[in-house]
Every structure is written in C-alpha cells, then in structure tokens.
Amino acid sequence: MINIFLAGDSTVASCPRYEAPMAGWGQMFQSFFTEEVKVHNFAKGGASTNTFMEQGYLDTILAFIQPNDYLFIQFGHNDQKSFGTQPYTTYQANLTEYVNGARKKGATPILVTSVHRRNFDEEGRLVNTLGDYPSAMIQLAERMDVQLINLWEKTEKLYQSLGPEGSKQLFTMFEANEHPNYPDGIEDNTHFCEHGAREVGKLVIEGIKELQLPIVPFIKGSFNRQSNNKR
Secondary structure: OEEEEEEEOOOOOOOOHHHOOEOOHHHHHHHHEOOOEEEEEOOOOOOOHHHHHHOOHHHHHHHHOOOOOEEEEEOOOOOOOOOOOOHHHHHHHHHHHHHHHHHHOOOEEEEEOOOOOOOEOOOOOEOOOOOOHHHHHHHHHHHHOOEEEOHHHHHHHHHHHHHHHHHHHHEEEEOOOOEOOEOOOEEEEEEEEHHHHHHHHHHHHHHHHHHOOOOHHHEOHHHOOOOOOOO
C-alpha cells in the first residue's frame, strides 16, 4: 500500500455535506487510483503553511507517513492573509519544514503551486491574484531539488480555455433558491464544485504522469492516458 498525504487549504480540502457540492480537488483524488494507493486528505479550509503546522496537522502526517509514501503540499491562498507569511521568507521557510519532514521519514514531498482564483479582466484574460507565492514555491523547488506540479500554470490554461463564462462551471455558483444548501445563492470564484474539483484533480494526475512518479501504474485506466505535455 502506498499512501498519499495531502497538506493544503480549502481548494484541496474535503468539504462538509452542508457545503455540497463545494469540494476541493483532494476530495475527489482517491477516485483516480486503484486500491494500491490510499489518499489521506489533511487539507483544511483557511489553512496557511504556518497555521497548518501550529494546529498540529503536519506533525500528525509525519507521525504516520512511511518510506515510499508521498506528501503533496499546496498552500498560498491563506498565506496571503494577515495571519499568513511572506513569499520569499517565512513561506519558503515553512515549506522547507514540510519537505525536510517528509524526507526524514523516507517519503517523497511534492510541491504543488496554488490554483488560480477565477478572476478575469475586461478583455477576458485571467488575472493573477496570488502575488509571488507561486513563484516563491517554484524557486524553492529548484533550490531544494523537490519535484513540483505547477497547478498555478495548469489552472490558468484550464480557466482561460473555458473563458469568463465557461469557467463558472468549475466553481460553486447558484442563484437564490437554486440549491438547498445555498438558499440565498452564491458566487464563489475560489472554491470548486464537484465537477471543478474533479477537473482540477485531473490536472494533478497529469502532473504526476509528467513527473513519471512510481505511482503512475496505479492510476485507473480511464485516467491513465499519456499526457502530451512535456516536463
């Protein structure tokens, strides 16, 4: 059995039933793998690199993670907030703790850049709302020789391909009285619906195949088509 542990924020997390169909990509991730792989989604809504550690979640992961397991690490959205971090200092320092913690246990850390928010300008171009956090993670991955899935880049291509209107299908959006969990309606440009979470999960699977990780053979056949993208 190979275990995949997920550390991240609400865009990765499994959402409670009362928020359905809102979902993070980690909520759908088990469905891409055969029974040889077990996904443990520790991602938490509102988490930044520092609060995830302060609340003990990283320690819990490191207590259970074994050699040949994986730790996927995606933070950034909440690191931007007042309680969070600065990209090239505290953010990188915290990510270093995740990476070193996994490596000390013989596990493989995978850095995953943050998903874009759905934010288009008047000309229909996606606007980066994540500041320097994705670039800081990419820089750290190069410095520490950590494998990286650039979900920031992949979600940009996905949203841009769908456009300002079409990309709405990926997110949690309802008119008033359209869904019982959202009687007043909702227009959320950050959090995915189940369809969106699955589509973003497919991008992570694509990244796994691009990295040629040893878990590729355990991706279910319907998702195990070779990607045309090169590393």
